[in-house]
Amino acid sequence: MSTGTADGEMSPRIEVTETAADEALSLLEGEGLDTDEAGLRLFVQQGGCAGLSYGMRFDDEPEPDDTIYEHHDLRVFVDPSSLNYVEGSVLDFEGGLQGAGFHVENPNVVSECGCGESFRT
Incomplete structure (x- = not known):
């Protein structure tokens, strides 16, 4: 397991805005998860008209081969294949109409589908 931090322990490859971190932490706490151990898993999966789509879920703890990023007290877990x-x-959080x-x-x-739900690299 490797760790990247906003403090420069290793160059962060995933950034998280303060707004996204605040929203995710609020949701984690609402689920009764310990924010010192649990985190948001960001992953890529096959799917969508462009071929790939993002997935997110809360996990109690990271997997042994995950890279862990910490921004604004939020832990983000990324598996090796998704990291590529x-x-x-x-990662940002947007609200609106x-x-x-x-x-x-x-x-x-390099391209996204028309609805913005999937992408291609």
């Missing part, structure tokens, strides 16, 4: 697709990304949700700003994306 999301390296350099920023179209609905609120987490959004991944990924510099590796």
